[in-house]
Amino acid sequence: MTTDILHDIVAHKRRDLDFLLRKRVSMAEALHRSPSGIIAEFKRKSPSKGWIHADVEPEQVIPHYASGGAAALSILTNEEYFGGKPEYIPRVRSQVDLCPILRKEFVIDPYQVYESKFLGADAILLIAADLAPEEYADLLQLAHRLNLEVLLEVHDPMELEYLAAGVPDMLGVNNRSLGTFHTDVQHSFDIAEAMKETVTRLNGRQPVLVSESGISNPDVVKRLRQVGFRGFLIGECFMREPDPGQALANFIYAVEHS
Numbered sequence: 001m002t003t004d005i006l007h008d009i010v011a012h013k014r015r016d017l018d019f020l021l022r023k024r025v026s027m028a029e030a031l032h033r034s035p036s037g038i039i040a041e042f043k044r045k046s047p048s049k050g051w052i053h054a055d056v057e058p059e060q061v062i063p064h065y066a067s068g069g070a071a072a073l074s075i076l077t078n079e080e081y082f083g084g085k086p087e088y089i090p091r092v093r094s095q096v097d098l099c100p101i102l103r104k105e106f107v108i109d110p111y112q113v114y115e116s117k118f119l120g121a122d123a124i125l126l127i128a129a130d131l132a133p134e135e136y137a138d139l140l141q142l143a144h145r146l147n148l149e150v151l152l153e154v155h156d157p158m159e160l161e162y163l164a165a166g167v168p169d170m171l172g173v174n175n176r177s178l179g180t181f182h183t184d185v186q187h188s189f190d191i192a193e194a195m196k197e198t199v200t201r202l203n204g205r206q207p208v209l210v211s212e213s214g215i216s217n218p219d220v221v222k223r224l225r226q227v228g229f230r231g232f233l234i235g236e237c238f239m240r241e242p243d244p245g246q247a248l249a250n251f252i253y254a255v256e257h258s
Contacts, residue, residue, distance in 0.1 A: 020117075023147035027072045027100035027123040028169040028208045031231040034071035036221070036255045039102065039210070040248050041074035041235025045083030048181040053239045058088045059095070064245025065238075066096040069252040072123075074102040074233055086119055093120040102151060106130055113142050123149040123169070128159035129178055137165035151210060157191055160198040167202065170231060171195055172210035183214040185224075192227040218254035 031037050042058050042065070045051050058075065065073055073096060076084035082104075089101060103121035105112065108130055116124045126139055136152070143150050152168035154160055155177060163171070173191050176183040188211040195209055210231035211224050221232050234251070241247035 021147055023122075023149075024120075025098060025100040025122050026169075027102060027149050027151075030071050030100050031170070031208045031210070034230075036069065036252045037071050037225070037230045037232050038069070038221075038248065038252055038255070039072045039074050039231055039233040040065040040068075040070035040238060040244075041076065041104065041233060042084075042088065043074075043076050043082060043235035043239050045081070046236065047081045049236075051083065052236055053244070054083065056239075056244075058092050061239075061244045062092040063095045064243075065248055066099040068245045068249035070099060070248060071231070072100045072102060074104045074235065075121075076104045076235075077119075078105055086115065089119040089121055100149075107139060108135070110139065110142055113139055113146065113148065116143075117146045117148055121148065123151055125151050125153060125172075126168070127153045127174075127178075128162045129153075129155065133162050133165040136162050140166040140168060152207075153212065154191075154195075155187075157194050160194060163198055163202055167199065167205055168207050170210050171199070171207040172212050172231070172233070174212045175215075176213040185211070185214045185220055188224055188229065189227060192229070196228055218251055218258060221255050 042061055044053055062073060075088050076082040077086045078084050100122040102123045102125060103116045104125050107124055107126055124143055126136055140150050149169040151170040151172050153172045153174050155174045173188050175185050175187045199206055208231055209229045210233060211229045212233040215232055215234050216237040238244040238247045
């Protein structure tokens, strides 16, 4: 009788874990399907520009991003430099259930990957400049075991060699140098072919290409789509407006109809 009860308890616990570890929403698929591909970011502060929208809470913005047509959401959880908090994700998770959430953080340790799953994120950011290739590979594999997708961010074309250690679900180029904070969207156009050639050379599955930072013009999004990008991470452009959600909706309308 005791053995049967233990068996039932373990079986029930396995079902609980399967539910918790399931893939909720695919960010890569959402970007691929979206006619705009906008990843709307909740960003209260910047290391280079200080406070952007200091008095706003995620509940006042994130649901409006989702209803305004965002393909995905990015939530900064770093408090010291970006004014974010890990708790922001669970605070809005139930309000944006069908819209994938990227946890935007400097992930350097397996604990943060587990934490991201617990918080309710659908994807995490891994920054090549923060990690050795073998560290990236370990974190990528752990994320996938937890059914989290990964956006690998590069800036220097040499960092594309990280793909030899594992192909992410999304491959992003940061138009902002994390060393100098100089931002130039032209960087995405310059590196686009190298991104596609690297994936082809490694015979890997095709990650969704994402352009990050410095995008403030709908025409730029349309031009980036022409060279292969399907995701566009935009935060400051919306967060500087009194109504970030409406700013996003206007931007998406211009991308899709102008």
